[in-house]
Amino acid sequence: MISIKDVSHRYTAKGREETVALSNVNLEIEDNEFVTIIGPSGCGKTTLMRAVGGLVQPTEGEITIDGQRVTGPHQQAAVVFQNFALLPWASILDNVAFGLELQGMGKADRIAKAEQYIKRVGLSGFERKYPRELSGGMQQRVGLARALAVETPILLMDEPFGALDQQTRRYMQEELIQIWEGDRRTVIFVTHDMEEAVLLGDKVVLMSARPGKIEEVIDVDIARPRDPEAVERSEVFAEKKEYLWRRLREMYQVTA
Amino acid sequence: MTAVAPTRPKPVGVIGPSKGVSTFFETTSSWWGILALLLIWEIAGQVADLVWLPPVTEVIATLWQLFVDGVIQPHLGASLWSLFVGFSVSLVVGLIVGTLMGLSTTINSALDIFVNAMLFTPALIFAPILFAVFGLSDVTRISVVVLYAMFIIIINTAEGVRNVDDPLLDMAASFGASRWTAVRRIILPSAYPLIIAGLRLGAGRAVKGMINGEMFIALIGLGGLSASYGKSLQFPEVWAMALFIMIVAIIINQGVSIIERKLTAWYD
Amino acid sequence: MTTAVAASRALPATRRVELRKPLPTWKVWLVRAFAVALFAIFWEAGANLADSLLIPTFSSTMVALWETTFVTGEIWGPLAISNLSFLLGYPIAVIVAVPLGLAMARWKRFDKAFSPIVAVSLALPIAPLIPVVLIAMGLGITPRIFIIFLFAWVFIATNVRAGVRAVDKPLIEMASSFGASERVIWWKILIPGATPAIMTGLRTGLGRAFAGMVIVELIMLPVGIGALMLDYRGFFQADLLYATTIAVVIEAVVLAMLMQRLERRLLKWK
Secondary structure, eight states, X not given: OEEEEEEEEEEEOTTSOEEEEEEEEEEEEOTTOEEEEEOSTTSSHHHHHHHHHTSSOOSEEEEEETTEEOOSSOTTEEEEXXXXXXXXXXXXXXXXXXXXXXXTOOXXXXXXXXXXXXXXXXXXXXXXOXXXXXXXXXXXXXXXXXXXXXXXXXXXXXXXXXXXXXXXXXXXXXXXXXHHHHSOOEEEEEESOHHHHHHHOSEEEEEETTTTEEEEEEEXXXXXXXXXXXXXXXXXXXHHHHHHHHHHHHHHHHHO | OTTOOOOOOOOOSSSSSOOGGGHHHHSTTHHHHHHHXXXXXXXXXXXXXXXXXXXXXXXXXXXXXXXXXXXXXHHHHHHHHHHHHHHHHHHHHHHHHHHHHHHOHHHHHHHHHHHHHHHHSOXXXXXXXXXXXXXXXXXXXXXXXXXXXXXXXXXXXXXXXXXXXXXXXXXXXXXXXXXXXXXXXXXXXXXXXXHHHHHHHHHHHHHHHHHHHHHHHTSSHHHHHHHHHHHTTOXXXXXXXXXXXXXXXXXXXXXXXXXXXXXXXXXX | OXXXXXXXXXXXXXXXXXXXXOOOHHHHHHHHHHHHHHHHHHHHHHHHHHOOTTSOOHHHHHHHHHIIIIISOTTHHHHHHHHHHHHHHHHXXXXXXXXXXXXXXHOHHHHHHHHHHHHHHHHSOSGGGHHHHHHHHOSSSHHHHHHHHHHHHHHHHHHHHHHHHTSOHHHHHHHHHTTOOHHHIIIIIIHHHHHHHHHHHHHHHHHHHHHHHHHHHHHTOOOHHHHHHHHHHHTTOXXXXXXXXXXXXXXXXXXXXXXXXXXXXXXXXX
């Protein structure tokens, strides 16, 4: 269980005023839960996710995973990055095996495991290619495979499909649902796309900006396994989306 | 005091317009133009009959003769030797110091003033001191080469290290990379293109340092030979040496550019 | 809160690299002062150890620098002689090379006519040809000015040309679509867009011109500061030789900083 307690984060960029990225955030995430975080830009959703991964040390409050405090990057979570963060000089196979290699896994084992996850994300046959030879969607599959391969209980996803075009994004969402439903882990998924948030999440965490704080946690009571097309036609989906949009619009009226 | 911020030149070479001698071949369609220049030179040399402007045919004949008589060869050897040693020293020191400066803000603050000052200063200014200390030994010429080449390598390496993509470092940290692993697996590979560009620029500067240093000492090497011709006003030989030095510089620069392209082909 | 923290164990965390960790300004200057002090101490100790006529101590070099600039003023005359040719040669190079680079970028015919000269000038070593210029132009200040010009112009011209050519084509099309005249395109689009590259050219040219000044005086035509240094070397006045070298380095750094300040002012929008 991930428990976020009274977390606030402030930082001062050079020559600017202090920014309050997070203000008094409290959240509990159960094991194997798929949580999406949505909110206007500047609401600190990515900061919150990074804090869970230990990539940011919040100025106040604490985050624990199964009762253990997060003090820095740790091995309970793997991260899927917005801009893929692939090593341009390494092959797809080496990229996927990178996390395993850092864990100290032997060569034969890590290649076998990397190949297994490359297959899982549908990239078989591309092992020897380099990232620049792949489309954006395929590059993010590599990022996903790399994060899955280390088999951490937690997966942190930072707008992973944000840089993709609409069709690719939609396709990736479907595949992510399939992969996740076959291999449940705790997921924190940051997005700015309302449909994505509802389609993927068991819970949608709605945040507001300046200062970044949690407005509401919305349960998405749509049964698993989810068939994306059926979900999109369902009444619950329309209703949740409609509700999210209303709340987000209120926020924009306040800030803009 | 605060106004005296250290001047930090942008890393050069990966982008940016001035490419030095390699432009020689990239200026397409200028071959005819160069031929025309040579023709003008020939005619001017023949017609004007100036002592300082021998016609190009005479210059080429002189250059040929210098080779046939075996005058140039030992000097070429001496030049290339000091270039090789000087560049190797610059390479090793430049990479180490540059990496340290890129990794540590403290080391960077300690050295940036010195490095930048040395980059802007025409390094030949140190030749009288080097000559006074090391005399006529090879060390003098090699040191000039080092002073010409080393600092651009330091600056480019440091900038390459510093310019590593933050998301890649985040990624490495999130997968548990220790500091040393991050340096080895992320930072150095991603600095690689800038480092190689620094080496190319360093090689170009090393050639300049080689010639200028030799001309200062005026004893041996291609520069030494042309300095002695210059002092005795043997103009066909002066032009021949200039032409030859140009050819050597172009060959070295082209060679280095080809090596650079080969070494960075895998990169974007 | 502290009790709660103490109660829970911490997850093992990776110690990560931190680049660009900003140091407070006072610390930067402290480190710098420390580095300079260390350098001075090593020099002083090394020179005392070597005990050579040719290696002055740091302190005696500093004393000599003080004396040559403020007490005897010995350095100023030669420095002025050297800089006069530099201060004439560099502006001439700018005045010739900037318009040339602009014209080469905009008009094909110009480009074709001058590109062979540019290509050759980029490759031709100037130092070995200095005697040619000296005999052709005599021994006054003119050949030195010309050599400094030769050192600098081609780097300015190529950078200006490249800068103008790199200006976004759609911007020019946009301006033309609004009916901009050639004059407006130049002043509103091409020159502002090319300013960074032009400044790079001017900076590179400045360095080259200064190097030209030093090189001529040291290897062929001993006048000004070059002659002074060669004299000091000849008379084993090592402290003054070192002091003069340092003075030239200081001038180079000051020039570079002035150029950078100018660049920043002109490129505020970046």
